[in-house]
Amino acid sequence: MKRRTYFIFLLSLILGGNLIAQNSDECAQNLSIFAENAKVKNYEAAYDPWSSVRKECPDLNIAIYAYGERILKDRLKKSQESEKTERERDLLNLYDDWVKYFPTKKGRNDIGNILSAKAQTMIDFKIGNNTEIYSIFDDAFKKDIQSFSNPKRLYSYFKSFYEIYKSENLNISTEQLFDKYEEVSEKFEVEGVKISKNLDKILKKESAGEALTTRDLKLRKVYDSYSNAIAVSLKSLDAIMSKESSCDNLILLYERNFNENKGNLVWLKRATARMYAKDCSSSQLFVQLVEAMYGIEPSADSAYYLGSLNDKNGKDEQAVAYWEESLELETDPYKKAKILYKIALKFKEKGRKLTARNYARKALNFQPSLGKAYLMIANLYANSANNCGKTQFDKRAVYWLAANTAKKAARVDASIKKAALKTAASYNGRAPSKTDIFTEGMEGKVIQFSCWINDKVKVPKL
Numbered sequence: 001m002k003r004r005t006y007f008i009f010l011l012s013l014i015l016g017g018n019l020i021a022q023n024s025d026e027c028a029q030n031l032s033i034f035a036e037n038a039k040v041k042n043y044e045a046a047y048d049p050w051s052s053v054r055k056e057c058p059d060l061n062i063a064i065y066a067y068g069e070r071i072l073k074d075r076l077k078k079s080q081e082s083e084k085t086e087r088e089r090d091l092l093n094l095y096d097d098w099v100k101y102f103p104t105k106k107g108r109n110d111i112g113n114i115l116s117a118k119a120q121t122m123i124d125f126k127i128g129n130n131t132e133i134y135s136i137f138d139d140a141f142k143k144d145i146q147s148f149s150n151p152k153r154l155y156s157y158f159k160s161f162y163e164i165y166k167s168e169n170l171n172i173s174t175e176q177l178f179d180k181y182e183e184v185s186e187k188f189e190v191e192g193v194k195i196s197k198n199l200d201k202i203l204k205k206e207s208a209g210e211a212l213t214t215r216d217l218k219l220r221k222v223y224d225s226y227s228n229a230i231a232v233s234l235k236s237l238d239a240i241m242s243k244e245s246s247c248d249n250l251i252l253l254y255e256r257n258f259n260e261n262k263g264n265l266v267w268l269k270r271a272t273a274r275m276y277a278k279d280c281s282s283s284q285l286f287v288q289l290v291e292a293m294y295g296i297e298p299s300a301d302s303a304y305y306l307g308s309l310n311d312k313n314g315k316d317e318q319a320v321a322y323w324e325e326s327l328e329l330e331t332d333p334y335k336k337a338k339i340l341y342k343i344a345l346k347f348k349e350k351g352r353k354l355t356a357r358n359y360a361r362k363a364l365n366f367q368p369s370l371g372k373a374y375l376m377i378a379n380l381y382a383n384s385a386n387n388c389g390k391t392q393f394d395k396r397a398v399y400w401l402a403a404n405t406a407k408k409a410a411r412v413d414a415s416i417k418k419a420a421l422k423t424a425a426s427y428n429g430r431a432p433s434k435t436d437i438f439t440e441g442m443e444g445k446v447i448q449f450s451c452w453i454n455d456k457v458k459v460p461k462l
Contacts, residue, residue: 027057031064038067043074058101065098069117076125088127092118105147112144116153123156131170134160141183149191151226151233158184162240174244174253181241182270188237192230193334196369199223203368203412224414227369231415247280255285268293272305281308300330304339311346319346337367344376353380354452371413375420378405381453382427388451393440396432397447401457403427434462 030049037046050071054064072091079087095118103111119136122128137157140148148154161180165172202216202223212220254271261267272289280286287309294302307322323343330336344359357380360373381402389395403424410420437443437459448456 023056027053027060031057031061034071035063035067038070041070043071046071047075054097058097062102062105065094065102068094069121073121073125088125091121091125092127095121108147109144110147112140112146112148113150115140115143116148116150116157119160120150120153120156123160130160130163130167134164141187145187148187151188151191151229154184154187154191155233155236158237159240174249175257177244178253178270178274181237182274184237185234188230188234192227195223195227195230196334196367199227199369199412200367207368224417228414228417245274245278247275247278247283250275250278250280251283251285254289258285258288262288262292263296265293265296268296269301272301276305276308281305281312298325298329300326300335300339303329304342307343308346333366337363337370337373340366341370341373341376344373348376348380353384356380369412371409371416371420374405374409374412375416375423378402378409378423378427381405382430384451384453385430388449388453389447393432393436393442394447394449396430396436397457397459398449398453399427399431400460401449401453401455403431404457432459437462 030053034046034050034053037043038050046067050064050068053060054068058064069091072087072094076084076087076091095114098114099111103109103114105113115136119133119140122133122136134157137153137160141157148157158180161172162177164170165177198219202212202220205216206212250271254275257267261271268289272286272293275281275283275286275289286305290302290305290309293299294306303322303326307319307326310316310322311319323339323346326339327336330339340359340363344356344363347353347356347359357377360377363370363373379402381398385395385398385402387395388398406420406424406427410417410424413420432440432442442459443462445459446456447459
């Protein structure tokens with residue numbers, strides 16, 4: 001009896017193993033079929049084999065979810081009204097299974113990316129309400145902020161919160177709205193720096209005269225696209241907040257909460273940055289915020305703001321001293337570039353063109369992809385056209401130098417490419433015409449500017 005029982009048990013193991021192996025082979029075959037179809041966007045042909053793999057072997061390969069998202073979105077777009085609810089549910093369940101079976105990608109947590117994709121899909125297909133959508137975004141942000149990096153989704157995250165705030169359904173305070181804005185803005189800044197670091201590696205390689213590889217060129221396109229997406233999303237984010245963050249509103253809000261938070265460095269930093277960005281630095285509250293911030297711990301930010309306050313009061317030496325302290329305190333090269341650029345702008349406003357250019361160039365040394373620094377230098381050149389050069393031709397030739405510098409801005413920074421090229425075209429339009437070049441016999445000659453510019457430009461060939 002025991003032998004018979006053991007024999008049956010052994011047989012079941014063998015047969016079960018064969019069934020598992022057979023099932024695994026079928027899944028692998030169907031995986032190949034649906035993947036090939038999905039690659040060429042033949043989602044209808046991909047659906048059945050994909051559905052089979054998803055049901056029988058949900059943990060076989062991440063392609064089940066990466067391609068499955070496309071397949072189910074296509075089905076939802078083409079669905080009849082009677083099919084929509086079921087297909088919406090199926091698509092949203094896919095994201096939950098994705099988190100369950102493949103929460104990581106290349107050894108890194110991917111939950112923030114997956115959940116934010118789910119929330120964005122709900123927006124794109126008008127599924128659920130703002131509260132439900134925000135809850136999923138917030139879950140993604142809190143569980144895995146690292147992989148929650150898509151610019152469009154970050155903007156949607158804040159916008160869904162803003163819509164809830166405006167509806168007054170959940171009694172969200174103005175301060176909570178500003179806190180959320182700062183959180184998302186800071187995340188955008190982090191992502192922007194990541195892109196700049198990657199892009200700068202390629203730019204440095206290019207400026208050193210090294211040939212860019214095919215991979216470099218492909219990555220350059222990716223970085224440019226991502227940089228532009230961040231700029232567009234940030235612009236939309238600021239547009240939402242522009243009405244809410246007037247100086248009157250900010251002063252009222254921060255005055256009410258100052259005593260409670262005057263020892264909170266994070267709160268002080270965010271409040272000061274917001275007021276400075278909105279040009280509310282003339283208020284006494286801004287002075288209090290900066291002094292409290294500097295008093296807790298002298299930092300690059302607080303030293304820079306003290307420099308700006310002294311600058312506003314006409315104390316040039318003290319202003320420069322604080323700005324230099326700000327640069328010494330800052331160790332991050334990209335934040336240092338940001339400070340240098342802001343100092344450059346201050347000197348530009350004062351009409352100190354050479355000093356402004358020097359600071360802008362220092363900024364570019366730390367961040368070669370800082371296109372707006374090139375654009376500022378181009379503007380400095382253009383504004384000096386009447387003061388450089390002995391002849392009228394030479395004076396107008398300054399615009400070529402300005403245009404070339406604006407083109408550099410377009411080349412290194414995709415987020416301002418359109419504006420930079422438009423600026424370059426405008427400057428070229430003010431430079432000597434082909435007729436002027438021919439009449440003066442200046443084709444191909446080099447013009448040296450002996451004014452503060454101390455640079456040269458080659459006259460274009462006809």
